[in-house]
Amino acid sequence: MKIMKKCRLNIPEEYRKSNFSKESYDNLIEPYERVCKSMENRLRQLDGNYKERNGRSPIHSIEARVKSYASIADKMQRKNLEPTCINAVNRIGDLAGVRVICFYIEEIYAIVEDIKKLKNVIVLKEKDYVKNPKGNGYRSYHMVIGSKIPTQEEATYLPVEIQIRTIGMDWWASMEHQLCYKPLDGEEEALRSDEMKRYSKRLYNLEKQMQKFYHPLEPHIDE
Secondary structure (H helix, E strand, O other), X not given: OOEOOOOOOOOXXXXXXXXXXXXXXXXXXXXXXXXXXXXXXXXXXXXXXXXHHHOOOOEEEEEEEEOOHHHHXXXXXXXXXXXXXXXXXXXXXXXXXEEEEEOOHHHXXXXXXXXXXXXXXXXXXXXXXXXXXXXXXXXXXXXXXXXXEOOOOOOEEEEEEEEEEEHHHXXXXXXXXXXXXXXXXXXXXXXXXXXXXXXXXXXXXXXXXXXXXXXXXXXXXXX
């Protein structure tokens, strides 16, 4: 499989030095919306293939989204980036994203391998936060893939971030995200952080115990 370090969109010349505005956002995000929807559809097809071949699917749910104008503008501000269209495209890496929730830990890796087998997909970056969780206890498998879209002149790969995690990992991430909006004093915040990390470890151990019910899936082959 071809591995690329960077994947950049050739945006129209008139946007390269223009300021990032709501109007320019609407123009820039459109190809990301198309490639995000395309990847969502391919994953739903993968879900259907699992069910047809195995009688069940490892996929519990699929959620796709493109980053909003406000979110991109806020992220550029936090990164001290000049609010231009070119920075929005080349420096904000998760404009398009898909989240896949599955049942068992091992199914995360089965889905990862089947995504790599999809046609017109290249892997740009991978990070295994399942076996190597973040410092706060966050667990998930992150992939940034380049998904091929047709253009008038050449085939362009647009980056799409895919997060794959179990139901338990997704529940923990949702709760941790909600709690971060309720800041506490320094000592209390440290205690809460330590407790959340312990909960993450307990959930992971419980999910590993549930793994005894897991039955390996037949691999998917993209026609």
